[in-house]
Amino acid sequence: MEKQKWGIVSRALLASCLASSGAAFASDHIDGPVTTKHRVADLSDLYVYPTPGKEGFVTIILNAYPVVPPPGHFDDKVTYKISVRRAAIAGEAGAPRIETSADGELTLRCSFVTPRTHEKHVATCETSTGMRSRVTFNSTKSAGGDFPLFAGMRTDPFFFDALWSAAATKGRLLPAKGLDTMDSLNVLSLVMELPVARLFPGHSLLAFAAEAFAQDKPSAPIRRTDRLGRPEITNVSLFSPKGAEELRDAYNGEGTFEVSAARMATYRERLARNVAFYDGLDGKAEWSPKGIESLTTLLLEDFLVVDMAKPCDENSFLEIERSLLKGVKPTSCGGRRPTDDIMDTMYTLYVAGLNGARVGDGVDKPSRELAKEFPYLVAPEVGAGARVKAAVARKLLGI
Numbered sequence: 001m002e003k004q005k006w007g008i009v010s011r012a013l014l015a016s017c018l019a020s021s022g023a024a025f026a027s028d029h030i031d032g033p034v035t036t037k038h039r040v041a042d043l044s045d046l047y048v049y050p051t052p053g054k055e056g057f058v059t060i061i062l063n064a065y066p067v068v069p070p071p072g073h074f075d076d077k078v079t080y081k082i083s084v085r086r087a088a089i090a091g092e093a094g095a096p097r098i099e100t101s102a103d104g105e106l107t108l109r110c111s112f113v114t115p116r117t118h119e120k121h122v123a124t125c126e127t128s129t130g131m132r133s134r135v136t137f138n139s140t141k142s143a144g145g146d147f148p149l150f151a152g153m154r155t156d157p158f159f160f161d162a163l164w165s166a167a168a169t170k171g172r173l174l175p176a177k178g179l180d181t182m183d184s185l186n187v188l189s190l191v192m193e194l195p196v197a198r199l200f201p202g203h204s205l206l207a208f209a210a211e212a213f214a215q216d217k218p219s220a221p222i223r224r225t226d227r228l229g230r231p232e233i234t235n236v237s238l239f240s241p242k243g244a245e246e247l248r249d250a251y252n253g254e255g256t257f258e259v260s261a262a263r264m265a266t267y268r269e270r271l272a273r274n275v276a277f278y279d280g281l282d283g284k285a286e287w288s289p290k291g292i293e294s295l296t297t298l299l300l301e302d303f304l305v306v307d308m309a310k311p312c313d314e315n316s317f318l319e320i321e322r323s324l325l326k327g328v329k330p331t332s333c334g335g336r337r338p339t340d341d342i343m344d345t346m347y348t349l350y351v352a353g354l355n356g357a358r359v360g361d362g363v364d365k366p367s368r369e370l371a372k373e374f375p376y377l378v379a380p381e382v383g384a385g386a387r388v389k390a391a392v393a394r395k396l397l398g399i
Contacts, residue, residue, distance in 0.1 A: 040065050040075040041212040041225035045158050048208045048304045049335040056197030062210050065188040069390040070382045074112040079213050082108040087207040095294050096324035098301050100207045123151030148193045150375035156187040157338035157366040164361035169239050173281050176362030183367040184386045191375035204309035209256040226252045229303035232346050238270050271296045278350035286353025306335035317342050
């Protein structure tokens, strides 16, 4: 039975990899030519949510190097930066915005020492306020620093059906078959818990974004290779129709809070076009031109917005944004947790609008149950099947 299941999954992966679509891998996995060539600098997912059972703490999970084969690892030529800003709801009725303030912005940078022996690899994450933690690669022991930190290889918690998503970008809604393309694949993970109540006293609404930087040698310039706030902004939301300009590399090279007005206009036009395209997949138009404009404005403010004072209900991803578009007061923490079915949430929003029936691929949870204690993500798949699947995926994708 297991062999039969593996064969089905392998064929699905093969077909999805061969699909000539920007959504062959989704979330932020493999989202452009630059990140395809610089694997460790490819950010795949950002998860941010109030830490369960630890009032005032936020859990941040940043994943990179999708489809990493054993024995993959971080790179001393790559650093990751996480920015945290105060956020506020602004705009007028029907045209909401989420504004952020650079005043008091917290930055967290993670760098690595990666000698030939993996057991000696070290990750160090430091905040702009002077907090610092340091851990060895794959160690699940207490960091012993200023905040809990894990750095290592884990099973990728992201879940979706790549064939279903690729078909959607080509104008077809397939029946939901529940086949998880990410089953048995691994990723590099950074997991940390920060005391944001102490860092941002009296302010609960916060914006989180991540960026990756690479430097090939000490004398070379440092370049931004990727950025990530909400999932699916590049591969699904900004996908390029046939003959259109490929925007993902340019988008990833922009500073999250520093996008030029000219480029923003280009991204806005593409995103509005794609939302209208998805809106028509079920034969009905749920979004008005004004609604599309409001939605694109919110999504191009590309960060995860989290309300530390609100409860985290099941699938709270985009609940703050959806509430604002509906004109009601948000009641959820927002953000994103590894168990949130972000693919169904995103496609439902685009295809069915704010009140339509759920649209989905039938994959509704990670391939493996997550741990309830830090670092939450589970040990990587390292068996023969996982190695073969990773090798096939990387070969077909040219990475």
